[in-house]
Amino acid sequence: MKKALHIQIQAKDLPKEGEARVFPISPPRLSCVLVRDEEGSLHAYLNECQHLPIPLDGGVGSLLVDEDGLLVCRTHGAAYRPKDGLCVRGPCIGKALRPLSLHEGEGSISIVFEDTPQRMSS
Secondary structure, three states: OOEEEEEEEEHHHOOOOOOEEEEEEOOOOEEEEEEEOOOOOEEEEEOOOOOOOOOOOOOOOOOEEOOOOOEEOOOOOOEEOOOOOEEEEOOOOOOEOOEEEEEEEOOEEEEEEEEOHHHHOO
16 A cells, blocks of 8 residues: 655745755655756655665755756766766766656645655655
């Protein structure tokens, strides 16, 4: 059985073009990355590197974006494209970040995280 968790993010807190922001998901050990690509589209991903299951931001709450606009894991340097989460450089080339559903409302964005109860209880 899957459970869904919803995060509401106000428009003023959304990343600008070429930026990425980290937002917590309950339970506290999970978080998501919200990124705006070079075309201005928003994308949401689980904040978990595909090389090792650790947060891309290294737990500091901010994400590195390199000169090419790629999201960079602070631990091992894996670099992911914002538009599809695909790793294009580093130890996990060809793997992709786990996308999360985005729903735009009036003045805010909702992100939906669905997972099994075993994962959510960790």
